[in-house]
Amino acid sequence: MSKQLDGQVVLVTGAGSGIGRATAELAASAGATVICTDVKAADETAAAITAAGGTAEGHELDVRERSVWQAVATETVEKYGRIDCLCQVAGIVSPTADTVVDLTEDGWNLILDIDLKGMWLGMQAVIPAMMKAGGGKVVNVSSVAALIGMQNTAAYAAAKGGIIGISRQTAIQYAAEKIRVNVIAPGTIETPILGDIPQELYDAMIAGTPAGRLGTPDDVAAMAVHLLGPGGDFITGQTFVIDGGWTAH
Ligand SMILES: NC(=O)c1ccc[n+]([C@@H]2O[C@H](COP(=O)([O-])OP(=O)(O)OC[C@H]3O[C@@H](n4cnc5c(N)ncnc54)[C@H](O)[C@@H]3O)[C@@H](O)[C@H]2O)c1
Numbered sequence: 574m575s576k577q578l579d580g581q582v583v584l585v586t587g588a589g590s591g592i593g594r595a596t597a598e599l600a601a602s603a604g605a606t607v608i609c610t611d612v613k614a615a616d617e618t619a620a621a622i623t624a625a626g627g628t629a630e631g632h633e634l635d636v637r638e639r640s641v642w643q644a645v646a647t648e649t650v651e652k653y654g655r656i657d658c659l660c661q662v663a664g665i666v667s668p669t670a671d672t673v674v675d676l677t678e679d680g681w682n683l684i685l686d687i688d689l690k691g692m693w694l695g696m697q698a699v700i701p702a703m704m705k706a707g708g709g710k711v712v713n714v715s716s717v718a719a720l721i722g723m724q725n726t727a728a729y730a731a732a733k734g735g736i737i738g739i740s741r742q743t744a745i746q747y748a749a750e751k752i753r754v755n756v757i758a759p760g761t762i763e764t765p766i767l768g769d770i771p772q773e774l775y776d777a778m779i780a781g782t783p784a785g786r787l788g789t790p791d792d793v794a795a796m797a798v799h800l801l802g803p804g805g806d807f808i809t810g811q812t813f814v815i816d817g818g819w820t821a822h
Pocket residue numbers: 586587588589590591592593610611612613634635636637662663664665666687714715716717758759760761762763764765766767
């Protein structure tokens with residue numbers, strides 16, 4: 574039986590942890606060759622995929638580094654002939670205060686560089702190869718923080734909102750080249766990015782989620798793989814919220 578991503582070459586950023594790792598693993602089990610990239614642990618994810626019988630390789634890639642993006646894209650095309658799918662998951666939340674009043678310029682630049690500029694650099698490195706190959710799929714991970722106001726997320730919300738804007742524009746720009754570009758906006762997903770949450774806040778987050786639980790990396794990976802596969806052929810320029818109904822009320 575054929576699988577959703579049989580024969581596809583899929584490059585995933587942030588593949589060392591959380592949602593990126595789950596997406597890399599699910600893409601591999603859906604038949605893809607997965608190029609796992611991250612600033613850390615990309616090799617570990619690739620090794621886990623290979624051990625499970627899939628095909629993957631790991632690359633150290635800081636999404637802020639244009640020259641590294643170009644090198645990984647070139648190497649992948651030389652080795653596999655093309656890059657069919659790009660799934661950009663890498664991101665951080667602010668390690669310091671993230672309010673308009675308290676943000677430092679360094680703090681702003683850090684978030685905007687990793688969470689937004691990195692998305693542009695990734696698409697700039699990979700879309701030309703997709704155009705040459707006759708098409709491709711891009712999924713960029715934003716956040717519900719782009720859609721509703723949340724405490725302590727000023728730079729983060731600006732970056733995540735920017736992802737929706739640039740993705741929609743890129744979807745229109747390259748639609749005729751059969752390139753599909755979509756966004757996933759997760760709600761609260763249980764990954765290391767959450768850090769140590771006080772039990773009270775954790776319980777309140779669950780209570781505020783109509784589905785009655787927080788999300789898992791697999792919940793998000795399932796949508797990413799759907800959009801990267803044939804299910805995404807006629808979908809472009811859209812944002813998909815995966816939050817258990819949190820923003821629905
Ligand atoms: N977990 C959530 O609740 C949640 C909610 C909304 C959006 N998101 C978004 O989902 C994405 C994945 O987050 P996660 O929850 O899996 O967190 P995570 O911390 O488990 O994974 C993030 C990964 O990004 C990598 N990364 C950080 N800076 C990088 C850089 N400069 N270059 C390359 N890789 C880098 C990290 O090494 C890490 O492996 C992020 O973009 C995050 O903003 C997460």
